[in-house]
Structure formats: C-alpha cells, structure tokens
Amino acid sequence: MEYTNIKKITKNVVIILEPDFWDDDTDKQIKECHSIIRDIRRHVDGIKYYEVSWDDEIVCCLCLGTPDPDETGMPQCCLEAQDFFLSESKKQDEEEAGN
Numbered sequence: 001m002e003y004t005n006i007k008k009i010t011k012n013v014v015i016i017l018e019p020d021f022w023d024d025d026t027d028k029q030i031k032e033c034h035s036i037i038r039d040i041r042r043h044v045d046g047i048k049y050y051e052v053s054w055d056d057e058i059v060c061c062l063c064l065g066t067p068d069p070d071e072t073g074m075p076q077c078c079l080e081a082q083d084f085f086l087s088e089s090k091k092q093d094e095e096e097a098g099n
C-alpha cells in the first residue's frame, strides 16, 4: 500500500534567466550577466536578491577530459597526462634529493 495523505507545497519561486550570449568567452559572459542584472534593477522594482552563477570544471589541459587521479595522483584521462605527471614527479623527487 502507498501512503496517500499527501499534498504538494510550492516553495522557493525564482526567475531563472539564461542570456543568449554572442561571445564564447566565459569572462565576457559573466560581465554580460552583471550588465543585464544592472539593467533589470534599473527598470524593475522588488528584486530582493540576485545571483550570477556558473559551473567550474577541472579538466586536463591536454585532452580536456576529467583527470580522475588514482590514489597516487596519477591522472587517468590520457597517456600524455600520465607522462606529464611522471615527469613532474621525477622533477620533484630530484629537487627534494638536491636539498
């Protein structure tokens, strides 16, 4: 049997606005968002709160995949990243040995 003594309560009503960007540069897109907010606030009363948000993602510079390092720190995304990691680890070991 399913519990049926339930009702829907609507909460947290907001406006979500996604600009139609002309430029792929995300720094320019963030500036454009703030500019749009300034324009909205100049023309519309009753805005209690606003937020410009975006998602940041850590990606490998070599393949643009998720590095997904194993327990040693070795990236799993591509062989080039693993070569880079091994080379940097070797440099670090040599520096530590030199000190």
Ligand SMILES: [Zn+2]
Binding pocket: 060, 061, 062, 063, 064, 065, 067, 075, 077, 078, 079, 080, 081
């Ligand atoms: Zn990679």
